[in-house]
Amino acid sequence: MTATEEHSRGRPGTLAFPGDGRPLLSDLRRIWTAGDDDPLRRIAAYALLPAGKLLRPLLVLESAKSVGGSPDDLGELALAVEYLHVATLIHDDIIDEDDIRRGRPAVHAAFGTPDAIVTGDGLLLQAFAALTRVSPAGVTDTALRSAVAVLADAGIDLCRGQLREAELTGDLHCSTEQYLTMARLKTGVLFEASCRIGAILGGGPPAWVDALGTFGVHLGVAFQIRDDLLGFDDNAELVGKPNESDVANRRPTLPMLLAYQSAGADDRDLLERAFRGELSGVRAFPEVRRIVEETGARAAAEWHAADLIDRAKRALAPLPGNGAVLTAIADYARERGH
Amino acid sequence: MTATEEHSRGRPGTLAFPGDGRPLLSDLRRIWTAGDDDPLRRIAAYALLPAGKLLRPLLVLESAKSVGGSPDDLGELALAVEYLHVATLIHDDIIDEDDIRRGRPAVHAAFGTPDAIVTGDGLLLQAFAALTRVSPAGVTDTALRSAVAVLADAGIDLCRGQLREAELTGDLHCSTEQYLTMARLKTGVLFEASCRIGAILGGGPPAWVDALGTFGVHLGVAFQIRDDLLGFDDNAELVGKPNESDVANRRPTLPMLLAYQSAGADDRDLLERAFRGELSGVRAFPEVRRIVEETGARAAAEWHAADLIDRAKRALAPLPGNGAVLTAIADYARERGH
Numbered sequence: 001m002t003a004t005e006e007h008s009r010g011r012p013g014t015l016a017f018p019g020d021g022r023p024l025l026s027d028l029r030r031i032w033t034a035g036d037d038d039p040l041r042r043i044a045a046y047a048l049l050p051a052g053k054l055l056r057p058l059l060v061l062e063s064a065k066s067v068g069g070s071p072d073d074l075g076e077l078a079l080a081v082e083y084l085h086v087a088t089l090i091h092d093d094i095i096d097e098d099d100i101r102r103g104r105p106a107v108h109a110a111f112g113t114p115d116a117i118v119t120g121d122g123l124l125l126q127a128f129a130a131l132t133r134v135s136p137a138g139v140t141d142t143a144l145r146s147a148v149a150v151l152a153d154a155g156i157d158l159c160r161g162q163l164r165e166a167e168l169t170g171d172l173h174c175s176t177e178q179y180l181t182m183a184r185l186k187t188g189v190l191f192e193a194s195c196r197i198g199a200i201l202g203g204g205p206p207a208w209v210d211a212l213g214t215f216g217v218h219l220g221v222a223f224q225i226r227d228d229l230l231g232f233d234d235n236a237e238l239v240g241k242p243n244e245s246d247v248a249n250r251r252p253t254l255p256m257l258l259a260y261q262s263a264g265a266d267d268r269d270l271l272e273r274a275f276r277g278e279l280s281g282v283r284a285f286p287e288v289r290r291i292v293e294e295t296g297a298r299a300a301a302e303w304h305a306a307d308l309i310d311r312a313k314r315a316l317a318p319l320p321g322n323g324a325v326l327t328a329i330a331d332y333a334r335e336r337g338h
Numbered sequence: 339m340t341a342t343e344e345h346s347r348g349r350p351g352t353l354a355f356p357g358d359g360r361p362l363l364s365d366l367r368r369i370w371t372a373g374d375d376d377p378l379r380r381i382a383a384y385a386l387l388p389a390g391k392l393l394r395p396l397l398v399l400e401s402a403k404s405v406g407g408s409p410d411d412l413g414e415l416a417l418a419v420e421y422l423h424v425a426t427l428i429h430d431d432i433i434d435e436d437d438i439r440r441g442r443p444a445v446h447a448a449f450g451t452p453d454a455i456v457t458g459d460g461l462l463l464q465a466f467a468a469l470t471r472v473s474p475a476g477v478t479d480t481a482l483r484s485a486v487a488v489l490a491d492a493g494i495d496l497c498r499g500q501l502r503e504a505e506l507t508g509d510l511h512c513s514t515e516q517y518l519t520m521a522r523l524k525t526g527v528l529f530e531a532s533c534r535i536g537a538i539l540g541g542g543p544p545a546w547v548d549a550l551g552t553f554g555v556h557l558g559v560a561f562q563i564r565d566d567l568l569g570f571d572d573n574a575e576l577v578g579k580p581n582e583s584d585v586a587n588r589r590p591t592l593p594m595l596l597a598y599q600s601a602g603a604d605d606r607d608l609l610e611r612a613f614r615g616e617l618s619g620v621r622a623f624p625e626v627r628r629i630v631e632e633t634g635a636r637a638a639a640e641w642h643a644a645d646l647i648d649r650a651k652r653a654l655a656p657l658p659g660n661g662a663v664l665t666a667i668a669d670y671a672r673e674r675g676h
Contacts, residue, residue, distance in 0.1 A: 039501045040494070091459060095452040114433040117455060118500045121429060124459060125493035128466050132487035141479040148486050149470035155463035156378070162456045163377045 017055055018328035019062045024054050027075040028082070043119040044126070047086050047107050056081040056190060059219075059329070060198035063212045066316075066323040069202025071136040077147070077201060080130040081194045084155055087123035090116050092162070096249050127151060139201050147197045154193030161185025170250040170275050172260040172268075179257055183224040184217060191220030195326075211318050212326075218312035219330055225305040226333065228253035232289055232298060250275050254304065256288065258297035267291045309334045355393055356666035357400045362392050365413040366420070381457040382464070385424050385445050394419040394528060397557075397667070398536035401550045404654075404661040407540025409474040415485070415539060418468040419532045422493055425461035428454050430500070434587050465489060477539050485535045492531030499523025508588040508613050510598040510606075517595055521562040522555060529558030533664075549656050550664075556650035557668055563643040564671065566591035570627055570636060588613050592642065594626065597635035605629045647672045 032045040060078035064070060092098070093106040094113055100106060108116035131147055164182045168174045195216035199209040232255055260271050271291060274284035292298050309330050316323035370383040398416035402408060430436070431444040432451055438444060446454035469485055502520045506512045533554030537547040570593055598609050609629060612622035630636050647668050654661035 038498065039505070040498045088459070091455050095455060114504060115501060117429050117433060118497045118504075121426070121458070121462060122494055122497035124462050125490050125497065127490075128486055129490035129494060132483050132490065141483045145470050145479045145482050145486075148466055148483075152463045152465075152467035152470065156460055156467060159456045159460035159463065160376065160378045163453060166452060166456075167377070 017053065017058060018332055019058050019325045021054050021058050023075045024057050024061065024078060025051055028054070028079060031076070031079070039115070040119060040122045043107060043111050043115055044123055046110065047090055047119065047123065048082070050102075052082075052086075052102065054082060055329075056085050056194045059191060059194040059216060059326075060201070062323075062325045062329065063195040063198025063204075063216075064202030065198075066212065066319050066321075066326055067199050067202040067204030067208045068320060069138070069204065071138045071201065073134055073136040074139075074201060076134050077131055077136065077139075078198070080127040080147075080151060081190065081197065083123045083127040083130060084151065084158075085190060087120045087127070088155075088158055088162075090120040090123070094120075095162075095166075098249075124155065127155075136201075138203065143200050143203065146200050150193050150196050150200065154189045157185045157189040161187075161189070165251065168252045171252060172257065172271060172275055174252050174257060176254070176257060176261075179252060179254055180221065182252075183221045183254075187224040187227075188217040188220035191223070192216035208319060211315050212323075214315035215312045215323070215326060215330075218308045218315065219333065222305040222308035222312065222330075222333060225254050225301055225308070228255055229298065229301055229305070231255075232292055250277070254301045255292045255297045258300050259288075259292045259295045262295035262297060263291055267295070306334055355391065355396060355670055357396050357663045359392050359396050361413045362395050362399065362416060363389055366392070366417060369414070369417070377453070378457060378460045381445060381449050381453055382461055384448065385428055385457065385461065386420070388440075390420075390424070390440065392420060393667075394423055394532040397529065397532040397554060397664075398539070400661075400663045400667065401533040401536025401542075401554075402540030403536075404550065404657050404659075404664055405537050405540040405542030405546045406658060407476070407542065409476045409539065411472055411474040412477075412539060414472050415469055415474065415477075416536070418465040418485075418489060419528065419535065421461045421465040421468060422489065422496075423528060425458045425465070426493075426496055426500075428458035428461070432458075433500075433504075436587075462493065465493075474539075476541065481538050481541065484538050488531050488534050488538065492527045495523045495527040499525075499527070503589065506590045509590060510595065510609060510613055512590050512595060514592070514595060514599075517590060517592055518559065520590075521559045521592075525562040525565075526555040526558035529561065530554035546657060549653050550661075552653035553650045553661070553664060553668075556646045556653065557671065560643040560646035560650065560668075560671060563592050563639055563646070566593055567636065567639055567643070569593075570630055588615070592639045593630045593635045595635075596638050597626075597630045597633045600633040600635060601629055605633070644672055 028048060028051055032041070032048050034041075036042065036045075057075070057078035057080075060081055061074060064074055064078075089101065090107045093101055094108045094116055098106055099109040104110075106116075107119060111119070128148060128151070131151065132144060161182055161184070164185060168178060168182060192213045193216070195212035196209050199212045204212070231253065256271065256275075260268060263271060270279070270287050273279050274288050279287065312330050313327050316326055366386060366389055370379070370386050372379075374380065374383075395413070395416035395418075398419055399412060402412055402416075427439065428445045431439055432446045432454055436444055437447040442448075444454075445457060449457070466486060466489070469482060469489065499520055499522070502516075502523060506516060506520060530551045531554070533550035534547050537550045542550070569591065594609065594613075598606060601609060608617070608625050611617050612626050617625065650668050651665050654664055657664075
């Protein structure tokens with residue numbers, strides 16, 4: 001069994017990434033499958049396992065390696081970014097009333113909204129506990145303190161992105177720029193933070209930390225766009241949510257916005273009605289999809305994602321070996337999406 | 339105007355504590371009243387101002403002073419514990435469906451549940467940003483890292499206490515011990531963490547950090563009991579919530595549990611029916627109150643709180659000057675409650 005197969009095992013349809021995710025997965029399982037009656041740990045374990053793609057902690061590890069640092073036991077610290085990510089997913093699902101996540105009941109659907117709110121909080125806090133609980137050799141307290149600051153600021157930006165998204169909900173007049181700001185806050189900053197944290201914990205100089213941050217933010221926004229596009233694929237089971245979800249939740253995705261900008265009056269009207277929920281879900285989605293195709297919005301969104309991935313890769317130039325594994329991760333993202 | 343009056347101004351009925359809360363209040367106002375369009379900051383400012391009693395950050399500052407440390411600019415770091423506290427209040431109010439907090443609409447009542455969830459998350463994260471954003475002279479990165487770990491672990495315990503409370507909801511058979519465990523997790527640990535963080539940032543040796551931790555946890559549980567008792571006072575506007583709230587939410591408070599343990603069969607039946615929501619709110623509360631009085635449960639709960647405050651004060655013995663201001667805070671708590 002290859003690293004990739006092991007990494008994706010137990011979650012059909014989950015794609016894995018270049019780089020070695022096995023240590024992360026085994027750390028995650030070791031930490032969260034201990035027989036434990038504590039309800040907070042039990043619900044958190046449900047949210048964390050089976051694992052997602054663990055891309056964010058993988059970026060921490062690979063960023064540390066790319067600056068020449070590879071402290072032992074970094075995996076447990078790297079998982080901090082996964083805890084924060086999963087915490088926001090739990091709360092997002094409550095807010096969006098998405099009852100399915102990764103093909104099974106979302107935390108609030110399985111355990112009720114009150115426990116889901118508390119478990120999300122617990123995982124946010126767990127992120128900071130994970131960053132400060134173990135002391136990998138060669139990682140200074142100054143580096144750990146910086147990592148905490150980077151993660152906290154990224155989390156705050158993520159919350160800002162959430163509110164921004166809520167404001168833009170149902171707003172087809174929102175500009176591409178507004179969308180990109182929201183995508184940066186909602187997705188880009190945590191990718192950026194993951195790369196920065198890895199570089200900091202790996203002992204990289206500030207210029208490399210910044211280079212990896214630039215890589216991360218572009219990669220993150222590209223991922224958000226590819227996530228938007230997955231909603232227009234036939235294989236929506238890959239993301240474990242119904243592909244009508246974005247439209248039903250009136251989320252302004254890039255393909256929708258670009259389609260609206262290019263569509264004729266009749267199609268604009270259709271898009272608006274779909275977004276206002278005036279078309280039944282059954283009818284709305286095929287219509288939206290047709291318009292996204294016919295206006296070339298899907299191709300344009302794909303171009304945007306590809307361009308961001310190019311920019312991400314170029315940012316790696318100053319690193320030793322040009323960050324070969326990170327480049328491979330970016331290429332993989334371009335080819336396969338999630 | 340005395341420090342105490344200034345500290346409590348703008349919130350009728352709010353009592354202030356010994357020690358100087360003015361720098362904290364002015365830091366809080368400076369940080370959160372900047373003209374700012376960011377919705378996350380705007381909603382967070384609504385939750386934070388006018389300020390509560392700021393007791394937790396006051397404990398940070400006074401604990402730092404009690405070990406002989408008094409770094410400049412500690413106020414901004416001390417506010418971290420207030421951010422975490424207020425974050426949990428925002429989420430608690432959603433969970434308990436308490437629409438009133440401190441005499442005005444709770445955050446979710448004013449801004450909607452989705453934004454309240456996100457703002458609570460933002461304030462949790464803000465706690466860790468606050469601990470790592472400024473560098474007070476004399477505070478080492480090692481101390482800051484420890485403070486982050488203490489705060490994260492306390493927050494996790496707080497979440498565990500939340501779930502524990504939910505499990506015990508409506509359960510009058512819950513033992514005094516179960517209640518005390520829940521109160522320790524829900525309230526004691528953050529008081530403990532506040533004192534520990536102050537001692538750590540003030541550069542105190544481990545024995546003093548532990549002593550202050552012991553002080554904090556006892557004080558915190560005493561506070562929780564006094565909070566329970568406030569629900570049975572006439573002046574419930576002090577806590578800014580209807581005094582029927584605990585009964586309506588079927589929260590197992592210490593006076594209720596002790597009353598149930600001592601009551602005769604008829605009164606037990608009444609307590610159970612009140613707790614199951616089978617009596618109207620109008621009738622339930624006076625009945626519960628009568629039984630709490632007649633069984634001596636109110637006096638017993640008061641004794642418990644006073645005993646904890648004595649234990650808290652005794653824990654201060656190893657400190658220079660026996661932690662005079664902290665002793666005064668504990669005495670104040672005994673006399674006045676919240």
